Structure formats: structure tokens, C-alpha cells
Amino acid sequence: xxxxxxxxxxxxxxxxxxxxxxxxxxxxxxxxxxxxxxxxxxxxxxxxxxxxxxxxxxxxxxxxxxxxxxxxxxxxxxxxxxxxxxxxxxxxxxxxxxxxxxxxxxxxxxxxxxxxxxxxxxxxxxxxxxxxxxxxxxxxxxxxxxxxxxxxxxxxxxxxxxxxxxxxxxxxxxxxxxxxxxxxxxxxxxxxxxxxxxxxxxxxxxxxxxxxxxxxxxxxxxxxxxxxxxxxxxxxxxxxxxxxxxxxxxxxxxxxxxxxxxxxxxxxxxxxxxxxxxxxxxxxxxxxxxxxxxxxxxxxxxxxxxxxxxxxxxxxxxxxxxxxxxxxxxxxxxxxxxxxxxxxxxxxxxxxxxxxxxxxxxxxxxxxxxxxxxxxxxxxxxxxxxxxxxxxxxxxxxxxxxxxxxxxxxxxxxxxxxxxxxxxxxxxxxxxxxxxxxxxxx
Amino acid sequence: xxxxxxxxxxxxxxxxxxxxxxxxxxxxxxxxxxxxxxxxxxxxxxxxxxxxxxxxxxxxxxxxxxxxxxxxxxxxxxxxxxxxxxxxxxxxxxxxxxxxxxxxxxxxxxxxxxxxxxxxxxxxxxxxxxxxxxxxxxxxxxxxxxxxxxxxxxxxxxxxxxxxxxxxxxxxxxxxxxxxxxxxxxxxxxxxxxxxxxxxxxxxxxxxxxxxxxxxxxxxxxxxxxxxxxxxxxxxxxxxxxxxxxxxxxxxxxxxxxxxxxxxxxxxxxxxxxxxxxxxxxxxxxxxxx
Numbered sequence: 105x106x107x108x109x110x111x112x113x114x115x116x117x118x119x120x121x122x123x124x125x126x127x128x129x130x131x132x133x134x135x136x137x138x139x140x141x142x143x144x145x146x147x148x149x150x151x152x153x154x155x156x157x158x159x160x161x162x163x164x165x166x167x168x169x170x171x172x173x174x175x176x177x178x179x180x181x182x183x184x185x186x187x188x189x190x191x192x193x194x195x196x197x198x199x200x201x202x203x204x205x206x207x208x209x210x211x212x213x214x215x216x217x218x219x220x221x222x223x224x225x226x227x228x229x230x231x232x233x234x235x236x237x238x239x240x241x242x243x244x245x246x247x248x249x250x251x252x253x254x255x256x257x258x259x260x261x262x263x264x265x266x267x268x269x270x271x272x273x274x275x276x277x278x279x280x281x282x283x284x285x286x287x288x289x290x291x292x293x294x295x296x297x298x299x300x301x302x303x304x305x306x307x308x309x310x311x312x313x314x315x316x317x318x319x320x321x322x323x324x325x326x327x328x329x330x331x332x333x334x335x336x337x338x339x340x341x342x343x344x345x346x347x348x349x350x351x352x353x354x355x356x357x358x359x360x361x362x363x364x365x366x367x368x369x370x371x372x373x374x375x376x377x378x379x380x381x382x383x384x385x386x387x388x389x390x391x392x393x394x395x396x397x398x399x400x401x402x403x404x405x406x407x408x409x410x411x412x413x414x415x416x417x418x419x420x421x422x423x424x425x426x427x428x429x430x431x432x433x434x435x436x437x438x439x440x441x442x443x444x445x446x447x448x449x450x451x452x453x454x455x456x457x458x459x460x461x462x463x464x465x466x467x468x469x470x471x472x473x474x475x476x477x478x479x480x481x482x483x484x485x486x487x488x489x490x491x492x493x494x495x496x497x498x499x500x501x502x503x504x505x506x507x508x509x510x511x512x513x514x515x516x517x518x519x520x521x522x523x524x525x526x527x528x529x530x531x532x533x534x535x536x537x538x539x540x541x542x543x544x545x546x
Numbered sequence: 547x548x549x550x551x552x553x554x555x556x557x558x559x560x561x562x563x564x565x566x567x568x569x570x571x572x573x574x575x576x577x578x579x580x581x582x583x584x585x586x587x588x589x590x591x592x593x594x595x596x597x598x599x600x601x602x603x604x605x606x607x608x609x610x611x612x613x614x615x616x617x618x619x620x621x622x623x624x625x626x627x628x629x630x631x632x633x634x635x636x637x638x639x640x641x642x643x644x645x646x647x648x649x650x651x652x653x654x655x656x657x658x659x660x661x662x663x664x665x666x667x668x669x670x671x672x673x674x675x676x677x678x679x680x681x682x683x684x685x686x687x688x689x690x691x692x693x694x695x696x697x698x699x700x701x702x703x704x705x706x707x708x709x710x711x712x713x714x715x716x717x718x719x720x721x722x723x724x725x726x727x728x729x730x731x732x733x734x735x736x737x738x739x740x741x742x743x744x745x746x747x748x749x750x751x752x753x754x755x756x757x758x759x760x761x762x763x764x765x766x767x768x769x770x771x772x773x774x775x776x777x778x779x780x781x782x783x784x785x786x787x788x789x790x791x792x793x794x795x796x797x798x799x800x801x802x803x804x805x806x807x808x809x810x811x812x813x814x815x816x817x818x819x820x821x822x823x824x825x826x827x828x829x830x831x832x833x834x835x836x
Contacts, residue, residue, distance in 0.1 A: 136650065139646070139647075139650075140647070140650070143643060143647050146640075146643065147643070147647075147703070147704050147705055147708070148703075149705065152700060152705060155700060155701040155703070156699060156700050156701070157698075157699055157700075157701070158699075160698055160699050161699045164695070164698065164699065345597075349593075349594070349597060352590050352593060352594055353594065355586070355590060356587065356590050356591055356594060359583075359587060360587070391817065391820075394816075394820070395813050395816045395817040395820065396809075396813055396816075397774050397777065397812060397813070397816055398774065398778070399774070399777055399778045399781060399788065399791075399812075400809055400812065400813075403791075403795065404609075404612055404613055405609070407608070407611070407612035408600075408605040408606070408608040408609040408611065408612065409598065409599075409600045409602070409605035410598060410599035410600035410605065411598070411599050412594075412597060412598025412599045412600070413594045413597055413598055414591075414594045414595050414597075414598035414600075414602060415598065417591075417594050483686075483688045484688075486688045486690060486691075487688055487689070487690045487778055487782075490690055490782060491778075491781060491782070494597070494598070497690065500690075500691065500694070501694065501782070504694050504695075504698065507698065513695070517687075517691050520686075520687075520688060520691060521683065521686040521687060521691075522686075524685075524686040524687075524688070525682055525683070525686045528682070528685070528686065
């Protein structure tokens with residue numbers, strides 16, 4: 105509060121103060137609004153509608169909760185192939201196929217549901233029957249894809265001489281010179297637990313537990329565990345390791361930084377620093393390390409140590425040494441001198457004074473800060489992992505780059521969010537316990 | 547005291563024995579914890595090293611090769627430095643803008659969420675758990691996740707980064723804000739409701755003046771963090787100085803003067819906003835000159 109002079113005209117001063125406050129209260133929203141208008145123009149928010157790829161968004165959402173079955177026929181040798189997500193591990197064995205397909209020799213009828221039926225007929229002819237549109241026929245004639253569609257084609261058809269793709273709600277048909285392929289979306293993550301090659305695929309949980317032995321060489325539980333854990337498509341083992349790596353990066357970085365920062369913080373604290381010049385130098389080192397920022401440290405370190413989680417752990421370690429150094433030395437500057445005097449009066453040497461006079465006072469603050477950073481570094485480790493190539497961050501960026509593994513992206517996102525929330529509650533619980541329980545300091 | 551003198555030496559002994567036993571037990575617990583911690587650190591580091599491309603001791607001597615290379619190259623081309631700094635200045639402004647807008651938007655969202663999820667202030671008390679969970683989930687999303695998904699849909703540029711950081715900021719600030727709001731005095735709120743103020747008036751006039759200094763201080767701290775986050779997100783494709791840095795890094799040797807200029811800009815910016823925000827935070831918390 106501005107001091108009001110007792111002798112002056114109090115009323116006038118108060119009115120002036122109120123007037124100024126009113127002006128500020130009005131000016132702040134105006135400034136914020138003006139800034140937002142500037143951002144609106146400089147970020148080109150208007151152009152967003154052009155740039156936004158809503159078809160990408162639809163693929164992403166559809167992919168995230170469903171899986172595609174690829175049904176294809178080769179135009180040269182009439183080979184039929186059925187697979188889930190086009191993956192080798194998801195290929196149906198010879199002679200087997202999903203039950204919504206009827207196979208007759210090299211011909212087949214694919215029922216997409218909702219009265220959408222695709223017939224694969226003789227001589228590379230494929231016909232697509234749908235309710236709101238006349239049947240579309242596609243055939244390979246002299247090396248070109250020919251359809252009975254008249255120009256202009258509907259917007260859900262993308263046609264050229266070498267490739268025609270028809271996208272409907274029920275599924276997608278893509279006809280190229282080499283093959284005709286149908287993609288049918290179904291709900292769920294079909295091979296999340298077991299791939300098609302596993303005998304436990306499509307067997308209910310109870311049947312695996314209590315039903316007859318499905319594989320002669322292994323008991324059901326062992327076999328199911330092995331097949332789940334060794335799932336080549338979802339790579340549960342690798343994902344588990346990547347999560348562990350991410351937590352480990354955060355753990356090593358945070359606690360390593362704390363171990364390094366604690367002794368340095370004594371040198372940087374006003375009341376403990378042996379030499380003023382040294383204190384000043386250590387402080388500048390902390391400021392520098394913090395200022396350089398995790399991103400630059402990550403780049404510098406990955407040049408020296410190569411890609412991998414170690415680089416990430418070291419990057420977190422170095423950045424946080426700066427942050428911890430600063431906050432630890434502030435905590436040390438606020439300790440109560442009486443306790444140290446008390447310990448000193450019993451004849452304690454300097455090291456013992458620190459151990460019994462200082463450390464018990466600052467432990468709760470320090471631990472709570474370390475735990476808070478540990479939690480927040482789990483999140484940072486995801487980002488750093490994406491840059492240095494370690495942990496779940498790498499898996500996430502890899503799955504995103506393929507642009508058609510959105511169900512995996514969803515899975516990783518769920519895992520990351522659960523991991524961070526778990527770290528959050530564990531560190532919160534520990535913080536409450538440590539701060540409350542650590543009253544004696546031993 | 548009276549007890550000890552009454553029972554004589556025996557009482558002192560038993561008290562001392564009990565104390566010593568307690569101390570020994572605590573020391574034992576402490577030693578076990580310390581051993582477990584050291585074991586975790588050592589094995590953890592070995593695991594991480596084994597899963598990395600290069601070893602720790604192999605890489606350590608090379609640690610300064612890259613910075614030294616950058617510095618020598620930048621020094622050799624020091625005459626180009628001002629031009630390079632100028633060249634990347636717009637990108638820097640974009641990075642700062644991303645951080646500023648996302649802090650503004652995130653703080654506003656966090657403010658609303660925090661008031662909705664604070665006992666005694668909430669508009670719909672039954673929905674408090676819902677809003678709390680929302681904040682937890684928003685906070686748990688690493689920025690990179692949202693940014694990458696949005697880059698796929700909206701294309702590169704500042705907007706995906708802005709949204710990504712704003713979501714996380716709303717969750718993080720919402721939690722801090724609601725901790726402050728829990729300690730707010732409810733009497734002004736009661737007074738306002740007795741004269742017929744509606745919920746938003748009660749919040750704006752009764753709660754907000756009490757919590758504003760703390761809220762502003764937290765928001766400033768978040769702005770500092772968000773500048774770093776926005777630089778990192780640029781590196782994964784969201785525009786700004788981080789994006790330029792990635793490009794400069796791929797140019798490789800011979801173009802390190804560009805990387806050096808970006809390092810300098812980034813460093814100065816972070817230090818500048820660090821100092822600025824800590825200065826104003828000190829003023830806000832100590833209440834001088836408000």
C-alpha cells in the first residue's frame with residue numbers, strides 16, 4: 105500500500121489512489137485483449153481452417169479405438185490375403201479368413217455391413233454395392249484402372265488411371281494396378297492381448313484359465329503369459345522397458361542432481377559460504393546451468409554420449425543441479441542459527457554441526473522439492489526421450505511418424521498419463537508423510 | 547522431572563535405554579534406506595548405460611568437443627553474429643509469444659477450474675471431484691503428446707504448441723490456485739452473497755482480491771517454465787526458435803555459427819525472464835510497492 109501522508113488531504117489522496125486503481129483495472133483487460141488480437145493475426149488463426157486436415161483427425165480418431173482388417177486380391181496371380189492392420193503377425197493362416205467374407209476359389213464376397221458389399225469377381229473385376237449409390241465396377245483393362253463412374257466422380261472417390269480409392273463409412277476400397285484391397289474397420293484393439301499366430305487369440309479369459317489345454321507343450325497360463333509378453337505387434341516387453349527407462353531417467357537425473365547440488369549449495373549459501381568470491385562463483389555456475397536449459401544440454405550431451413536414455417538422465421541431472429543448487433542454498437540461508445549453536449555448544453566439529461544442526465532443519469523442504477521435481481521430471485523425461493531416443497517418448501514419436509498406428513499412440517498416451525498420475529500421487533503421499541513424520545531429524 | 551527423582555537412577559537408565567534403542571532402530575532404518583537408495587542409483591545407472599548407444603566413460607572426454615567446436619566456429623565468424631542474432635530474432639519472438647499466450651489462456655482456465663473445484667467456493671459442489679480429476683488429467687499430459695497429435699491435424703506452427711502448453715498449464719496452475727483459494731477468507735464471500743451477488747460476482751469481488759498476488763506470482767513462475775517448454779516443442783516441429791535450432795543442427799559443421807547465435811538468444815532470453823519474474827514475484831509476495 106502506498107503510504108498516505110497524515111498531514112496532507114487524505115480524502116484527495118484516497119480519491120487519486122482509487123482513480124489510479126480504476127484506470128489499472130480497466131487498462132489490464134484492454135492490454136490483454138490487444139495482445140490477443142496481435143497473436144490472432146501473427147499466429148494466423150484465420151488460416152488455421154485451411155491448414156487443418158480434418159481427414160487426418162478422422163483417421164486418427166477412427167484408428168484410435170478400432171482396428172482395420174486388410175482384405176486383398178493380387179491382380180496378377182489372384183492371391184487372396186487377409187490380415188489385421190496389414191501386419192505379418194496379424195496375417196490369417198492359409199485357408200482361414202474373417203467370417204464376414206465368403207471365399208469361392210479366387211473370388212470372394214466381402215460384407216462390410218450396412219448393405220455395403222464388395223464382390224471380387226473373375227478377370228480382376230470388383231464391384232462395390234452400396235445403398236445410396238449405383239453399384240461401382242472396377243476392372244483392370246490394358247494396365248489401367250477402369251470404372252463405370254461418370255465424371256465428375258463423387259467427393260468420396262479419388263480416381264486416377266493407376267489408382268481408385270472409395271471411402272465409405274463402412275470401409276474403404278483401394279484399387280491399384282497391382283491389387284484390390286478392402287479395409288474394414290472394427291471396434292477394439294484386436295491383437296492387443298494375442299496375435300493371430302497365438303493359440304490363445306480370441307479365447308475368453310475364463311477359457312484360458314479353466315478351459316482345456318490349448319497348446320500341448322505349455323500350460324495355459326504360462327503359454328498365455330508368454331504369448332502376451334512376446335506379442336510382436338504391441339511389443340509389451342519393449343513398452344514396459346521403455347516406461348521403466350523413462351522413470352529411471354527421471355529418478356537418476358533428479359536424485360543425482362540433488363546429491364551434487366547439496367554440497368555446492370553450502371558453498372553458495374550466505375551463512376555457510378567460506379569465501380565470498382567462491383560463493384559468487386558457485387551462484388553464477390548455478391545460474392548458467394539453469395539458463396542454458398534442458399534442451400541445449402540434451403543436444404550437447406547427445407553429441408558426446410550418443411542416443412539413449414543415459415543422455416536423457418544426464419541432461420535432467422545437469423539442468424536440475426542448477427535449479428536445486430539455487431533453491432537448496434535459499435533453504436540453507438533460512439535455517440535457524442540457534443540449533444547450530446546448540447549443537448556447537450556440545451563441542452561438535454563443523455561437519456557434525458552441519459549433520460545435526462542444519463540437515464534436520466532443511467530435510468523436509470529439500471525432500472519435498474526433490475520429490476516434486478521427480479514427478480515433473482517423469483514428464484520431462486518423455487519429451488527428452490523423444491529427442492535423445494530413449495524411453496516411451498521414442499516409442500510415441502515413432503508410432504506417430506508412421507501416421508497409421510494411432511491405436512498404439514493412444515495406448516502410449518494412456519500409459520504415459522497413468523504413469524505421470526501415479527508418480528504424482530506417490531510423490532504427494534511421500535511428501536505428506538516425510539514432512540509430517542520427520543520431526544526428529546534422525 | 548518429579549518421576550525421575552522419585553524412582554532414582556533406575557528411571558534415568560530405563561529412559562536412556564529406551565532412547566538409545568529408538569535411536570538404534572532409526573539408524574538401522576536409515577542405513578537400510580540409504581543402502582537401497584545407493585543400490586537403486588548404481589544399478590539404475592548401469593541399466594541406463596547398457597541401454598544407451600555410447601558408454602559413460604567413453605563419452606565423457608568428448609563432452610566438450612561439441613561446445614568447443616561451436617565456440618571456435620562462432621568466434622571465427624564473430625562478424626556474422628549480429629546478423630545471425632537478428633535473423634533468428636523473429637523466431638525467438640514467436641517462442642516467447644507461444645509461452646505468453648499459453649500462460650494467459652492456461653492461467654484463465656486454471657483460475658476457473660480452481661474456483662470450481664475448491665470446497666466452499668465451488669459453483670456446483672457435487673462436481674468438485676469431476677473438475678479435480680479433469681485438472682489431474684490435464685496436468686499429467688506431457689506437452690509433447692498434445693503437440694504432436696495437433697501437429698498431425700493442424701499442421702506445424704505455433705498453434706499446436708500453444709494449445710499443448712495451455713492445457714498443461716491449466717492443470718498445473720489450477721492445482722496451485724485451488725490450494726491458495728482453500729485458504730481464502732470466506733467472510734467477504736458471505737457478505738457479497740448477503741447482498742445478492744451471483745457466483746461470478748462473489749468470485750470476482752470477494753475471492754479474487756485476496757488471492758491475486760499469489761495467483762500472479764504462480765503465473766509468472768509458470769511463464770518462466772513455459773518459455774523453456776515452448777523452445778523444446780519447437781524442436782519437435784512446433785515452430786519458433788526450437789525449430790530453427792533443429793534446422794541449424796542438421797546443417798552440421800560449418801554452420802555452427804547459426805546454432806551458436808540461437809544458443810546465445812535462448813540463454814539470454816531465459817536468464818532475462820528468470821530475473822524479471824523472480825523480481826516481480828518477490829515484490830508480489832513481500833507486498834511492497836503494490
